[in-house]
Amino acid sequence: MFLELIFQKSIQGATSIRAYRCTDHFFLESQKRVNYNLKFEYPTIMANRWLAVRLEFIGNLIVLFSALLGVIWRDSSGITPGLVGLSVAYAFNITQTLERIKEYSETPTEAALETGFELPKNWPTRGSVNFEDLRTSSFVEGFEFSVLLYGS
Secondary structure (H helix, E strand, C coil): CHHHHHHHHHHHCHHHHHHCCCHHHHHHHHHHHHHHHHHHHHHHHHHHHHHHHHHHHHHHHHHHHHHHHHHHCCCCCCCCHHHHHHHHHHHHHHHHHHHHHHHHHHCCCCCCCCCCCCCCCCCCCEEEEEEEEEECCCCCEEEEEEEEEECC
């Protein structure tokens, strides 16, 4: 994010940078910042890739073992082709769940919603709506009910 901001500002001020003949200075400064950023970004990328390979391997092993057990126990009286198919389908679901967990763990969290609006102190925290002799259609006539509203 920080690098993108510096790059954007450099592009916007490119005419001034060229006018003051500071292109070499900005180029070297940009290289220094990119290298500094990569020093921390590269291990993060490698750790994520390492984790992804292991998770995919575990998921594929689960699918493989469920299929192998179905083949090995095919003559068993309690194992039906439908049950084998179900176990393989569940194994695929586990694989997808592992991938989804990895994806969600890498998703950046959103900032809290700040509206800058506060309710007045005298704002009601409780209320009710009464419906009496309600006529909605030919099916319901003379129906009565109450709705209690709670909030803060």
